[in-house]
Amino acid sequence: MNTFRLRQFPDVALGNVTDSMWRSWERRPRVSYEDAQAVMRGVTVPVLAAWESSTRGTLTAGRRTAKDVQVTAATELYFDIRSLVIEQGRAFTGQEVQAGAPVLVLGRDLADKLFEGRDPLGSEVKIFDIPYRVIGVVEKQGNLFGLSLDKFVVAPASAPLRRYVNPPRVVDALAMKANSQPEMREAMSQAEAVMRSRRHLRPRQADDFAMETADEVLEFWSKISGILRFALPFLPGISLVVGGIVIMNIMLMAVAERTREIGIRKSLGARRGDILRQFLVEAITLATVGASAGVGIGILLAAVVAAVSPLPAAVAPWSIVVGVILGAGVGIIAGVYPATRAARLDPITALRAET
Incomplete structure (x- = not known):
């Protein structure tokens, strides 16, 4: 992508970071x-x-409100460097940046939330109670780890909201985009030389600023995605194994406690298949009730997370069905051994058992 950013410290921790490193940053x-x-x-x-420079804020358009929105104040080439495509309207110009014009560009999700299908261009939106005019909407970016990449607003860097974003004359990052990798590396080297000179750093002193490339950030998130894809399937697998062991132990205890009952049923004509089905049904019922309770807790937790955080937590209907079916399957597997053991009990021996 041939892009790099100059910041106070890295936007993401590309490797192991200690507390002392964070404090020094x-x-x-x-x-x-x-x-x-x-x-x-x-x-x-x-x-x-x-x-x-960015912060979080609340936007209002008429009676509609969007909370915890990423609010960015930037110069006019921000969209080109970020490869953001304007779907409706236009981006702001250098003249509007210099003049501090009260105009802004919305992310797609934000435009849909505030205007519900209506054309947002020319409409008034308030940020920190400051009125702005919508001049553009960015093409939809999608999601990353369940978080929307389209819940943002960008305004000119010198616009009135600037004072709410950062202290005066302070920026979050300077982004640069070159035509090729070699030119990007050369630009990074020149930027580093300028910053070291301005900070009066001696040759052996470490940089007191950070520069990171877009490729490094993408590589970092790719590693995180790979770890999650590898690790996440094991978590429900472990839960299913533990749940199966618990159900098996419960059913073995039930067989031991009801040995005499099994003997009486067999003496009255119950066949092995009848006893087997009885205990299998009990195991499946126990597992299904447990799975249903787990699904209910999951739905409740998702609702709580969605209410108190920006995470768009939700439970898909298909996952509920899969969860209950998996629970029933665990009940069948875990109940086979106890049910078989109960079915094979000798009725005479079972009748002699003490309750």
């Missing part, structure tokens, strides 16, 4: 507006450059 000076301007002047390689 937090003590670093923030990237200032003057730093960003100096780097943009000092990089001679042809690049696109934009600085940005």
Whole structure:
């Protein structure tokens, strides 16, 4: 993607990070507006450059409200560097950035939530109670780990909301995009030289700023995705095994406690198949009730998470069916041995058992 970002510290931890490392990062000076301007002047390689600052906020459009929205103040090339496609309307211009024009661009999900299918262009949206005019909507990006990538708003960097995002003359990041990997590496080297000079760092001193490429971030999230794809199937598997063992033990205890009852039933003409079915049905019922309770707790937890956090937690209907079916299957497997043991009891021996 030939893109890199200059920040106070890495946006993601690309490797093992200790508490002392985090504390040292937090003590670093923030990237200032003057730093960003100096780097943009000092990089001679042809690049696109934009600085940005972000926070979370609440948007209102008429009677509709969207909470915990990513609010970004940026310069005009932000969309090109991020490869964001304007689906409706347009992006803001350099003149609007310089003038601090009260205009903004919405993410697709945010536009749908606030305007419900109506054309948002030209409509008024308030951020921090400051009125803005919608001039564009970004094409839908999709989700990452269940989180929407389209719940955001971008306004000119010098717009009135700027004072709510960061302290004066401080930016979150300076992003640069080159035409090729070699040019990006050269631009990074030049940016590093400018920052080290501005921070008066000696040759052997470590950088007190961070630069990360888009490829490094993508690689990090790819590793996380791989770990999750490998690990997540084991969690329900372990739960099913433990649940099966518990059900088997419960049914073995039931067989032991009802030995005399089994003897009486056999003496009255019950066949092995009858006893086998009885205990299998009990095991399946026990497992199904447990699975249903688990599904109910899962639905409740999803509702709580969705209510108190930005995570779009929900339980798909098909997962409920699969959960109950798996529970019944565990009941069958776990109940076979106890049911077989009960069916094979000798009626005379069973009648002699003490209750």
